[in-house]
Amino acid sequence: MNAMYAEYENKMKKTVEVLHSQFTSVRAGRANASVLDHIRVEYYGAPTPIQQIASVSSPDPRTLVIQPWDASSLREIDKALQTSDLGINPTNDGRVVRLLFPQLTEERRKELVKQVSKYSEEAKVAIRNIRRDAMEVFKAQKKKSEITEDDLKDIEKDLQKMTDDYTKEIDKIAEKKEKELYEV
Structure with a gap:
């Protein structure tokens, strides 16, 4: 069963990597x-x-x-x-x-935090889309009788857990970046 999820887990990991690279381009008051x-x-x-x-x-x-x-x-x-x-x-x-690079003003910090929130929300949407695509594949397999109803329920539960884990990881990364932006 784990091999079935590997493809979708890799896609979710790549989404988090893209988020990391987007966050490095958000400047936090120091030259980078x-x-x-x-x-x-x-x-x-x-x-x-x-x-x-x-x-x-x-x-x-x-x-x-x-x-x-x-x-x-x-x-x-x-x-x-x-x-x-x-x-x-x-x-x-x-x-x-x-x-x-000028010292960040409070207004600019708020703009950057909004940008960070936007990037993290886009990443969460991408993660949910990966879950949806995976479920469509597995439902099609169920329809062809390649997997059972119970297998489909287990798969759905596992995919939801994977989605929740990556969503929490995105939240942690975003929170860390926001904290960095508010540092003086």
Whole structure:
């Protein structure tokens, strides 16, 4: 029976992993290079991640320095950062681009907590959709008489427990991220 659930459990694990990566892109008042992961720069006609065309360093807790390997891409990096949803204006000195992360205001913290809540709710919906898809598969097997009514009840109970476990894990991760956002 466990082999039957493995596929759905893997999908649920992947959903939690995606949530983790989404949370790393939510900045918590300190400089973190992962906030740049979703930003693409137009580089020789192709959208390219910043980390592939420049080195990113953090000389202090509130600053990120982006130094392109090709100086001609500096203006494109600057433009991509300005049009992104970071909410930070980059400063360009002709050689590097600096991102200065301001202290988070109470209003910005609340916005970020809403974003965290939205991401966690989307993850929970994805988990429930995986459970629903699994149940459809098992109900079809029951209809074809591949499994019994009792097997279907046990499967339904097991899938519900798996769904509840992953939902609790999502809640814990979201709570931890919210606590991090409210730290001063």
